[in-house]
Amino acid sequence: MRKKSVKLYTENVIENFYEAIRTNSLDKLHIPHSDVFYVRSALEARTGERFTLKQVESAMIAEGWLEDCVSNDYKKET
Numbered sequence: 001m002r003k004k005s006v007k008l009y010t011e012n013v014i015e016n017f018y019e020a021i022r023t024n025s026l027d028k029l030h031i032p033h034s035d036v037f038y039v040r041s042a043l044e045a046r047t048g049e050r051f052t053l054k055q056v057e058s059a060m061i062a063e064g065w066l067e068d069c070v071s072n073d074y075k076k077e078t
Helices: 010-022 034-047 053-062 072-077
Strands: none
Touching (some): 034 053
């Protein structure tokens, strides 16, 4: 059985995190839920197309995923 993995360091997530620590702006940082990484990986495996984290998260929210847990500020950005 092949081991599956998801790379969490795409689209500068880790760099943005460290920059937010350095500039003391963690309250302004948005890191997508791990579900978003898994859905994006599954979409890429099925379609061969790579979507951005924001595209996947926006689509998931539009479909009613975890709507109560996503901040209102992020909803306004999308």
